[in-house]
Amino acid sequence: MAWVLFFDGDCAFCSASVRRVVALDKEGRVEFAPLQGKLAGEKGFSKFAATENGTMVLLRESDGKVFTRSDALIELARVLGGWWRLTTLARFIPKFLRDSVYGWIANNRYRFMGKSDTCSLPDPEVLKRLRE
Template sequence: MHNSRQTDIQHTILLFDGVCNLCNQAVLFIIPRDPKETIRFASLQSDTGQRLLGQHGLSADRLDTMVLIDRGKAYTKSSAALRIARKLHWPWPLFYLFILIPRPLRDTVYDWIASNRYRWFGKKEQCMLPTPQTRRRFLE
């Protein structure tokens, strides 16, 4: 796994709740649809996740949203999800059109799903371990 601050600058980083089954499935969904490997991953609970949250002025105990760090800016909730879709191969960038919906409305839907994610999809006892093939994309 990488632990370089240089990686923080060069790559888009997705911070996700490492014990959330829905969040882990989202990461597993993204990996094969990002063939250029532009997105790196770190759990919100990791040292890197905690450091990046702090650097972007976000609470260290903020586990209710994924955080996308892209070009030095942090995006949360629906904005993060839609920016991720834009980086994936066809047809997923089409979902970025939902950015035209006002953010409060988009985030209301996001918050509803986030508040029910453990009940609907379950929770792991520990963070996901990447496979040897994907390990280089995960930050410690």
């Protein structure tokens, strides 16, 4: 099953998170696309790159199901498997609480690690799985 993780390509925090997912996803199930890219625009996901209330988007290509905010993190943990599956227990936390924490991090992501004018994903393994 193919998954595409859409992320804010201008965000150093988000780019670092993508590199972590690549390192954890040994089977290469997850591909990546910047929210500022062509594919995100075609899917209508560009709006999720907003400076405030921005979010990653996880798309399950087999059926077109879209996961956002904390749901995307939980589903990503499920896809990664292994010990990460324990993170799926977070689904029992009320969504408004999970999304509040996610929103706080998303709203402060540039403060945590900065902003870039270009997507900073030079790792060859990431580039191999990057879609436009």
